[in-house]
Amino acid sequence: MEKNGVDSTGDVSLDNAVKQWLEFDKNSKTAACVRDLVKAGNVDELRKCFGTRMEFGTAGLRAAMGPGVSRMNDLTIIQTTQGFCCYLEKHIEDLKQRGVVIGFDARQHEPSGSTSKHFASLAAAVFISRGVPVHLFSVFTPTPYVPFTVSHLRLCAGIMVTASHNPKQDNGYKVYWENGAQIISPHDKGIASAIMENLEPWAESWDISSASQSELLKDPYEDMHREYLQCVQQHCFHRELNKRSSVKLVHTSVHGVGHVFVQDAFKAFDLRPPYAVEEQKDPDPEFPTVVYPNPEEGAGVLTLSFALADREGASVVLANDPDADRLALAEKQPSGEWRMLSGNELGALLGWWMFQCWKEKQGEKFRASVKDVYMLASTVSSKILRAIALKEGFHFEETLTGFKWMGNRAKQLLDQGKTVLFAFEEAIGYMCSPAVLDKDGVSAAAIAGEMISYLASKNTSVSQQLKAIYDEYGYHITQNSYFICHNQDTIKQLFERLRNYDGENTYPKECRGFAVSSVRDLTTGYDSNQPDLKAVLPTSKSSQMITFSFANGGVATIRTSGTEPKIKYYTELCAAPGNSDVTQLKAELDTLVDAIVENFFQPTKNNLIPRSD
Template identity: 85%
Template sequence: MAENGVESTGDVTLDNAVKQWLEFDKNSKTAASVREMVKAGNVAELRKCFGARMEFGTAGLRAAMGPGVSRMNDLTIIQTTQGFCCYLEQCFEDLKKRGVVIGFDARQHVPSGASSKRFASLAAAVFISRGIPVHLFSVFTPTPYVPFTVSHLGLCAGIMVTASHNPKQDNGYKVYWENGAQIIPPHDKGIAAAIEENLEPWAESWDTDAASQSALLTDPYQDTHREYIQAIQQHCCYRELNRSSEVKMVHTSVHGVGHVFVQAAFKAFDLRPPYAVEEQKDPDPEFPTVEYPNPEEGAGVLNLSFALADKEGATVVLANDPDADRLAIAEKQLSGQWKVLSGNELGALLGWWTFKCWKEKQGQKVSSMVKEVYMLASTVSSKILRAIALKEGFHFQETLTGFKWMGNRARQLLDQGKTVLFAFEEAIGYMCSPVVLDKDGVSAAAIAGEMISYLSSKNISLSQQLKAIYEEYGYHITKNSYFICHDQDTIKQLFERLRNYHGENTYPTDCQGFAITTVRDLTTGHDSGQPDRKAILPTSKSSQMITFTFANGGVATMRTSGTEPKIKYYTELCAAPGNSDVAQLSSELNRLVDAIIESFFQPEKNHLIARAES
């Protein structure tokens, strides 16, 4: 029998979800799409849309745009923002005085009428309906501008509507706390609970027209852009050299937002402006020239950049992902081939460079101040910063995977009066300035540009400088990749087998002849390397993560992705300074990786899709 003008699907739970949706949704496109699915009896598609609500976690939300509770759309944005708003009201008595900032990228989805700008406007309407000031950017901006604005204006929170480097059909909702860093527990659980309690849209939540006329709405773009550029200028060390540099670079924003901002950052450093890849310079939600808008994928995304560089005689390519919070770099080799630096290699170069610049500025005070200096990296990233820190005398700390952890740890250290010079993760994310407590591809591009300019003046390539770093501090050879797995039971089975390898609650002690010295399991909190066998880093039962340390200096971490159906593995062989036999080290790491795949992945291999190593 039809109810509310809609035929029953025969599934009571699904029918109720659809009925509530059609009561709540005022977007004619998504509502019509749901009605058509019901009329056509497309129960399978309805289950995809309504089977499970998107989970709000520490990464916020990320999903495909379209109708239903499992997708990004007008209604789920309103519901999410209402919950977030109520949670903020519980946490901040001065929320109506301080307010929030909202930014967005250039994504859109024509079939559902969705776009990042539309979602940002709806989020603003929700806050304004409660009398809360909103700083809503009038145009698309890089993701780093949102945390910068939170800190710069002393706001309670920030929202960035972006799916970063995800495929074009996706969008996301990223949340920052008052400290300028991404949220960490327990805020994710608190926000998720508040969303469930505020699913029915408030009347004013849909009224973007009224919100756009409100005195509570301001545009922070001009002020933020000016202040951000001034703030990152403090990290410019060789302005005179930059002005005279003839080194040529190419930049691509991969159809994202980065072009305008990287050009401005280069100008602030008095660097020669990079050549822009014309076909990818302007935002385009279709990402027409790339299969995936992710510079981490390497050469395939950078082919147009290489062609332009070859034409103009440039030797270096810089690439941002679409929301400009990450940075990739490639360099032309003497052979004429292009080498894309790995995230760890660029991390080594930028870590070396930021410390060199800091020393230059401190002069005679270096020895007395170095003990107050910190660098951070995620636990799956290269340990090269640890090696540099040991020799140079500053502190190195590792955090859980994700910049939310590095940003929050950096904030704690800064509040203690420490100096945080640099933080990075192997997934081409770099924090080269504490004015943004998150990865920032704009400031990283300018700072990398100055490093390239400096090295060029010495006739040194990036590859040569990287080799010099490894020879001084020890080679760190990495090999990372992942398996795609859509079966959660298989993933759980694989990790549980590793936790009960030689019987209940026992881990492997050997991997085909490679002796394992310590095991750290950040899902259960076990760490055999600690006196009490308890991990120091925070643990999370909702994600899988085990790290094995080997007697030969190897480290391997296996973990599940928080946003994709992947089991990722990260391996590194850390050699002592003086051991420069790269071929031998690479061969040993290859054998270790083969052993890990054979021993730790093999029983579940039929359910896994392999990805080539990087």
């Protein structure tokens, strides 16, 4: 049976969604795919494509590429950009004078004919159709280049088409506001509403050809690449030492965009160029040598890097994720084994390094200047920066999870005349320069390279320096992991149980012998540490996040992921300076983690899949 030219599925709303899609979609591959599903009567797959529209939030969009409103494709890119453009027209008066920037990574999806570059070109066509100047990068770039360009050229907004470290079938749409930071509320809700008000494609939105000939279209690549490297060089403090250094490093871009940019950043620091992993240095959307293109997953992603380092006699491996906004580091130990540093450990090293370099540069002005210095970290990251700040006299602030919060807070502080030296999150994200108000794996790689060369000149390894930091400021032992969970009811059940542990509106007071000293729930806004029991940090009812502090110095946060079907947990044991019994501290943290998993996760564990490394 056909209804309005479409085989009826028996579901009126689904039939209408399919009908509208076929009216709007001009991509022959995705339109043909939908027609084939209708012809085959594949209702289950149609419901996956059209059942739930992608939700636009503070992280923008991220989903699999393919047809339908739940996927990344030409039509959903146009609809999203039309909504974003209309929202900008409403809120920024000089949009048509200042314009926007659009960048993209190297992803592609053969079945739908989708590429990040094509998505970026469609987004540019939408803005140009409304008379808005567009700075569209002509080649793939690291994600940090988009917020850098927004800030550097004082543009109204930025869009980066990337799925970062997600699996190969995914893509994403990341949005920056005029302040150079990722959007936060209420912009996300406003843009989401504007998208729904502008679903029908404007005629010109499909016209990439005309847009490519427009005087409104500019290619910022050469200028921004040069300007970016000049800004990064301001954080080079040991150029003469760099020139003499014989330290050998290996770098992998994990089939992403980072190779060219990291090589150029090392050159800007006069550092010896790192050896590149040949099999992974060029962009490849198939990611053929790794299961997941994410260095955060552990040593398995770096197998080829370790082999190259062993052949060349290199002591350290640096790795970017595919859009080069994050950085991982591994160091060869005297035993011959490779040690993969956690995001918190590299954060401790880079935070220490940025402060030491700034302090040395200040000289006699240090005491007067340090009161205006800030470092930031997300609430689920190590508290090591807090310990350093307490001893050294600068300010440390905690933000909600995600660089959108750190970027916006950094901008506020900079506008107040403060110095923001460093910000990091445990998920291997580092902001070493306020020129980029987001995590930046390119500048972090060059700055880490200089730190490693400096330490080598003192006959000190990265691991030895990390130990020295903990000896001076107190050991901070962390253990983070996650469970995969596709069932929203299970997630709700887990968190509601924690909020009603011993009766309605009661949280656990202990966890298998570990006394709970305080609880902060950033979903409900409760914080037992505050006089009015109200959390200071912003709250969000749309995401789950509870932090437990324990009497022994342990801290544990349980939260849901904003981009993946995961329940994550982050634990840390903070010891006072002088307590250097690492074996005992690790054993105590292991016992605490076991208790948390058994007591807090147990009733729902049958529906949870543990992380598998």
